[in-house]
Amino acid sequence: MRVAVFGTGTVGETLGRKLIEVGHDVMMGSRSASNEKALAWVKKAGSKASAGTFSDAAKYGQLIVNATLGTATIEVFKAAGADNTAGKPVIDISNPLDFSKGFPPSLFVSNTDSLAEQLQREFPKAHIVKALNTMTAAIMVNPRALSESHHTWICGADAGAKETVRGVLQSFGWKSEEIIDCGDLSASRAIESLLPMWLRLYGALKTPMFNLKIVK
Numbered sequence: 545m546r547v548a549v550f551g552t553g554t555v556g557e558t559l560g561r562k563l564i565e566v567g568h569d570v571m572m573g574s575r576s577a578s579n580e581k582a583l584a585w586v587k588k589a590g591s592k593a594s595a596g597t598f599s600d601a602a603k604y605g606q607l608i609v610n611a612t613l614g615t616a617t618i619e620v621f622k623a624a625g626a627d628n629t630a631g632k633p634v635i636d637i638s639n640p641l642d643f644s645k646g647f648p649p650s651l652f653v654s655n656t657d658s659l660a661e662q663l664q665r666e667f668p669k670a671h672i673v674k675a676l677n678t679m680t681a682a683i684m685v686n687p688r689a690l691s692e693s694h695h696t697w698i699c700g701a702d703a704g705a706k707e708t709v710r711g712v713l714q715s716f717g718w719k720s721e722e723i724i725d726c727g728d729l730s731a732s733r734a735i736e737s738l739l740p741m742w743l744r745l746y747g748a749l750k751t752p753m754f755n756l757k758i759v760k
């Protein structure tokens with residue numbers, strides 16, 4: 545599959561590398577076609593990797609990964625172009641974190657709305673699936689790095705898009721029973737609200753290499 549990865553940060557680089565490793569072709573999108581981080585990533589990632597603007601990447605991708613700063617996500621999708629994301633599954637990993645008052649950040653949308661829903665309202669033809677935003681990037685692509693089984697969650701309106709995302713997660717090493725479908729995209733309100741807890745745990749455990757396990 546051709547995948548557009550929006551984002552040149554840790555998540556974009558890590559997901560881009562893993563997507564290539566499991567057989568996809570990846571274009572990394574950013575604000576500039578000559579973004580230094582994207583070009584350096586392409587050099588390392590090899591012949592299945594390329595880079596372009598958000599719009600170039602959106603046109604290229606059959607699947608889109610949103611790994612952009614939460615405060616910029618809507619602008620990024622505007623730059624990508626609504627027509628270029630229409631009908632495509634979007635793995636939305638972004639978090640609505642507001643660092644304007646320092647650390648710890650607060651959520652700039654929560655409780656009765658979420659960043660994923662804002663994005664879906666702005667781009668109704670894209671198939672947004674919230675996924676992977678509640679763990680560090682190294683675990684997203686290598687769940688077996690932790691000593692035990694643990695869980696991740698997805699949500700979204702489009703059943704086909706959720707199946708595509710589930711398949712991608714399984715190709716990363718997630719077991720089917722570790723992926724919990726939390727229902728429609730409004731579940732993003734709860735999922736994005738896990739971030740303050742994640743940040744507290746990070747402070748307490750002094751490592752980002754942890755995740756949550758749900759026990760019945």
Ligand SMILES: NC(=O)c1ccc[n+]([C@@H]2O[C@H](COP(=O)([O-])OP(=O)(O)OC[C@H]3O[C@@H](n4cnc5c(N)ncnc54)[C@H](OP(=O)(O)O)[C@@H]3O)[C@@H](O)[C@H]2O)c1
Nearest residue numbers: 551552553554555574575611612613614616638639680681
């Ligand atoms: N880091 C993690 O392990 C982790 C874990 C879970 C979830 N997340 C979430 O995943 C997302 C990506 O995180 P990250 O740490 O990899 O990268 P990041 O630094 O949060 O975001 C990098 C991307 O955001 C774009 N961006 C920043 N400001 C922008 C603006 N004003 N207009 C347009 N685009 C802008 C950058 O574009 P350019 O390339 O053009 O500079 C870049 O591609 C975030 O929402 C984060 O909360 C991160």
